[in-house]
Amino acid sequence: AQSVTQLGSHVSVSEGALVLLRCNYSSSVPPYLFWYVQYPNQGLQLLLKYTSAATLVKGINGFEAEFKKSETSFHLTKPSAHMSDAAEYFCAVGPGGATNKLIFGTGTLLAVQP
């Protein structure tokens, strides 16, 4: 069975500081990994995805994530936080079985302080 763990339900950083959101997964098959972002009262928007190509994946808005098989991790980073990055971030792993299900983490709420 697949699962995702996001460490830290709330993370607070200062504007301009490094953003690091942690995600660990477990999967018995080669995983596809995703980071989604959710702004207040909106749906989820894809930030980036890993699909077994390059282990360092670049996404939108300056975010990137590195797939580390030995650590079963897929942490999300951004060198310099911006106020507009304040949102909730979800890590997800797939495929969840024969259908195209994704397994989502419980989310990390990022606050950016001025």
Add this chain to the structure above:
Amino acid sequence: DVKVTQSSRYLVKRTGEKVFLECVQDMDHENMFWYRQDPGLGLRLIYFSYDVKMKEKGDIPEGYSVSREKKERFSLILESASTNQTSMYLCASTTPRQGNSYEQYFGPGTRLTVT
């Protein structure tokens, strides 16, 4: 651009009412999903459908049913709304066609309040 739309952004219903949440996608996707989102619990899968008239239960199907009569439309039904169904409901779609990476496309969500 893939577009997933949901019939209402905000909805207020009374306990015991039958509630319909509609979702439409315009990308000819085979698979569609309904999730509910609650603080601290992330996204939990209620039901999903992999083809017209085909459906499978997700992790929390109790109190819900679904309907998929056309490929582009997937409806979530609360047979008799209860206060513990107050939540954010998210619809998503994807395709199993070769080359797809299982990425799901989400609608804007419906925030349902049951009083």
